[in-house]
Amino acid sequence: MRILAIGAHPDDIEIACSGTLAKCVQRGDTVIVCHVSSGDLGHVIIPPEELKVMRANEAKKAGSLAGIEVIWGGFNDLDIYDNNKEARDKMVDVIRYANPDLIITHDPDDYMPDHTAVSKLVFDASFTATLPNYKCSVHKYTTDDTPAKLVPIYYMDTLAGVNFNPTMFVDVSETIDLKIQMLSCHESQIVWMRDHDHIDFCDMVKTCSRYRGYQCGAEYAEGFKQCQVYLKGTTKRLLP
Numbered sequence: 061m062r063i064l065a066i067g068a069h070p071d072d073i074e075i076a077c078s079g080t081l082a083k084c085v086q087r088g089d090t091v092i093v094c095h096v097s098s099g100d101l102g103h104v105i106i107p108p109e110e111l112k113v114m115r116a117n118e119a120k121k122a123g124s125l126a127g128i129e130v131i132w133g134g135f136n137d138l139d140i141y142d143n144n145k146e147a148r149d150k151m152v153d154v155i156r157y158a159n160p161d162l163i164i165t166h167d168p169d170d171y172m173p174d175h176t177a178v179s180k181l182v183f184d185a186s187f188t189a190t191l192p193n194y195k196c197s198v199h200k201y202t203t204d205d206t207p208a209k210l211v212p213i214y215y216m217d218t219l220a221g222v223n224f225n226p227t228m229f230v231d232v233s234e235t236i237d238l239k240i241q242m243l244s245c246h247e248s249q250i251v252w253m254r255d256h257d258h259i260d261f262c263d264m265v266k267t268c269s270r271y272r273g274y275q276c277g278a279e280y281a282e283g284f285k286q287c288q289v290y291l292k293g294t295t296k297r298l299l300p
């Protein structure tokens with residue numbers, strides 16, 4: 061299977077579903093992660109241009125730990141809007157390039173505008189990308205307009221699980237250590253979360269995975285919700 065996970069900022073995917081993605085790689089799937097934004101505003105002191113480079117390196121390192129290809133959506137922080145063609149086409153380009161069997165992204169009800177905009181953009185682009193006669197204005201990753209398949213979307217957990225009731229779980233007990241290692245690659249964000257949100261990042265993520273584990277009889281787990289709309293249903297279990 062080919063799996064495309066699209067998160068707003070470098071680290072969102074690691075927080076919500078990297079234990080699952082690591083398991084997918086282990087069972088033989090091709091996993092591509094797209095960080096939509098460069099993450100340029102995620103620090104109190106480091107200026108955006110410098111931070112961008114740091115975060116790209118952190119994200120690459122995190123992906124390589126689990127055998128995941130890392131690509132970029134081409135936006136900056138707080139500059140993701142879901143109501144224009146250029147933005148949608150950037151996601152169409154990514155989806156057509158990855159040609160996934162399953163897409164994972166943010167829940168529409170997450171906590172900040174980049175997350176909710178990405179959720180909507182991915183939803184819109186995932187349909188658009190399947191139309192053979194749709195001319196995409198962005199060709200950063202693709203060279204032509206070969207359509208993608210119409211596939212299910214699974215929403216990953218929100219930050220700290222707020223307003224999110226999973227309808228499916230993945231046991232990540234075997235990959236929880238790798239998940240925390242991947243998260244730890246985002247060194248700039250561990251500092252940012254401490255200074256801006258006053259939290260211990262790794263502890264929060266591990267605790268949330270433990271909490272989801274309690275809900276499904278596993279030591280550690282990650283939760284997902286399927287996007288239930290016309291043509292996006294499936295009878296198959298796609299996650300490990």
Ligand SMILES: [Zn+2]
Pocket residue numbers: 068069072175
């Ligand atoms: Zn984020």
